[in-house]
Amino acid sequence: MDRVSVFNQYLRTQGLKSTRQRMIILETFLDSKSHYSTEELYQLLRKDHPRIGYATVHRTLKLFAECGIAIELNFGDGQTRFEPHYTEHHHDHLVCTRCGKIIEFVEPRIEHLQREVAERYDFTVDSHRHELYGRCVRCSQDS
Amino acid sequence: MDRVSVFNQYLRTQGLKSTRQRMIILETFLDSKSHYSTEELYQLLRKDHPRIGYATVHRTLKLFAECGIAIELNFGDGQTRFEPHYTEHHHDHLVCTRCGKIIEFVEPRIEHLQREVAERYDFTVDSHRHELYGRCVRCSQDS
DNA sequence: CTCAGTTTGAAATTGAGTTTCAAAACTATG
DNA sequence: CATAGTTTTGAAACTCAATTTCAAACTGAG
Ligand SMILES: [Mn+2]
Ligand SMILES: [Mn+2]
Ligand SMILES: [Zn+2]
Ligand SMILES: [Zn+2]
Numbered sequence: 001m002d003r004v005s006v007f008n009q010y011l012r013t014q015g016l017k018s019t020r021q022r023m024i025i026l027e028t029f030l031d032s033k034s035h036y037s038t039e040e041l042y043q044l045l046r047k048d049h050p051r052i053g054y055a056t057v058h059r060t061l062k063l064f065a066e067c068g069i070a071i072e073l074n075f076g077d078g079q080t081r082f083e084p085h086y087t088e089h090h091h092d093h094l095v096c097t098r099c100g101k102i103i104e105f106v107e108p109r110i111e112h113l114q115r116e117v118a119e120r121y122d123f124t125v126d127s128h129r130h131e132l133y134g135r136c137v138r139c140s141q142d143s
Numbered sequence: 144m145d146r147v148s149v150f151n152q153y154l155r156t157q158g159l160k161s162t163r164q165r166m167i168i169l170e171t172f173l174d175s176k177s178h179y180s181t182e183e184l185y186q187l188l189r190k191d192h193p194r195i196g197y198a199t200v201h202r203t204l205k206l207f208a209e210c211g212i213a214i215e216l217n218f219g220d221g222q223t224r225f226e227p228h229y230t231e232h233h234h235d236h237l238v239c240t241r242c243g244k245i246i247e248f249v250e251p252r253i254e255h256l257q258r259e260v261a262e263r264y265d266f267t268v269d270s271h272r273h274e275l276y277g278r279c280v281r282c283s284q285d286s
Numbered sequence: 287c288t289c290a291g292t293t294t295g296a297a298a299t300t301g302a303g304t305t306t307c308a309a310a311a312c313t314a315t316g
Numbered sequence: 317c318a319t320a321g322t323t324t325t326g327a328a329a330c331t332c333a334a335t336t337t338c339a340a341a342c343t344g345a346g
Contacts, residue, residue: 017312017323038303053326058303076217076272078302078334094266103264110256117248118275123237125277129219132257133272137265160292160343182333196295201334221303221333 003030003069003084010067021052025060029070030084035102037079075102075131092129096136103136146173146212146227153210164195168203172213173227178245180222218245218274235272239279246279 001009007026011018028045029036036044042057061082064070073081075095090111094103110130118125134140144152150169154161171188172179179187185200204225207213216224218238233254237246253273261268277283 015323019311019324021325051326055304055327056325059324062304074217074219080302094261094264096266097269103266105260105264107256107260110253110260113250113253113256114275117250117253118237118277121237121246121248122280122283123239123246123275123277124283125237125275126240127277128273128275130273131271132261132266132268134261134269135267140265140267158292162293162343164294180333194295198296198335199294202293205335223334 006069007064007067010063016063021056022060022063024049024052025057026064029061029064029082034083035073035081036083037081039079041082074129076133092131094132094134094136096139097133098135098139101136101139149212150207150210153206159206164199165203165206167192167195168200169207172204172207172225177226178216178224179226180224182222184225217272219276235274237275237277237279239282240276241278241282244279244282 004026007022008018010016011022025041025045029041032041032044038054038058038061041061042052042054045052045057061070064082065072069085070082071085073083073093075081075093077100089106091104091106092110094105096102114125114128147169150165151161153159154165168184168188172184175184175187181197181201181204184204185195185197188195188200204213207225208215212228213225214228216226216236218224218236220243232249234247234249235253237248239245257268257271
């Protein structure tokens with residue numbers, strides 16, 4: 001089931017309404033490059049939809065996270081970021097602390113060792129966060 | 144070189160002064176259990192040193208992080224936490240989202256794969272963050 | 287000790303995130 | 317379509333950790 005359907009079904013089951021704003025925000029969120037903060041997505045939306053308020057963007061992104069079509073990210077820059085949730089391909093991130101570039105990586109062997117570590121402590125994992133901070137190729141070359 | 148010396152040398156090289164407050168905060172920080180937030184360490188300090196202000200605790204913890212004797216942690220509860228930096232034994236964390244318990248783990252094979260991933264993208268890693276969120280043994284039993 | 291520069295602590299400010307509330311928008315029913 | 321009962325919206329207010337401000341206190345080189 002695609003993300004639009006998941007969201008609409010979530011709205012229905014929660015007794016929430018399908019509104020023009022929610023649909024526009026959903027479309028824009030899914031089409032846009034990933035890792036947007038609320039403020040960034042709000043600014044992007046303002047170009048075509050200047051009537052949509054910041055609070056609505058914020059509330060809608062929270063709804064996306066609640067129904068599982070978005071993931072909240074935090075790269076330590078003081079802003080929560082969101083990305084569409086790809087159930088098929090979980091990934092983690094390399095974050096360039098100079099230019100802000102974000103590279104996604106997939107490493108099943110790390111995912112596996114994670115589960116092994118959790119077992120070692122009889123810990124039930126709901127989610128995890130794995131980020132490497134440093135310099136991307138470009139940024140490690142110049143100075 | 145022990146952490147007290149590292150801090151004092153950092154103060155000297157930066158033209159900063161060694162003060163009563165900074166020494167008390169350093170001692171308390173190193174003696175205390177780890178993963179304290181600024182507020183928590185401030186409350187702990189207040190028992191024996193009610194004159195030390197929150198701003199000073201905050202500024203001093205930032206100094207610890209700057210000179211490398213402390214690491215800033217963020218477990219997504221809206222408070223920055225600090226722990227002494229153990230150069231010898233790097234570890235990552237399991238965080239119980241129910242009771243707040245923090246378990247430290249060491250897994251060299253993950254550290255190694257991390258370096259491999261970074262190389263794959265010609266990325267120079269300065270630091271990383273790896274946390275597993277879920278339920279500790281106790282908390283997964285009583286639900 | 288003296289004094290310029292630094293630090294301190296209380297209070298003010300910042301900024302992302304969240305909540306409030308009256309007006310607008312939905313949707314189920316008649 | 318009209319109406320009524322909810323829910324949603326957007327601007328503004330609020331929250332709270334983090335940070336800054338500033339006058340008074342402290343530090344340490346001379
Ligand atoms: Mn991503
Ligand atoms: Mn730790
Ligand atoms: Zn870069
Ligand atoms: Zn627990």
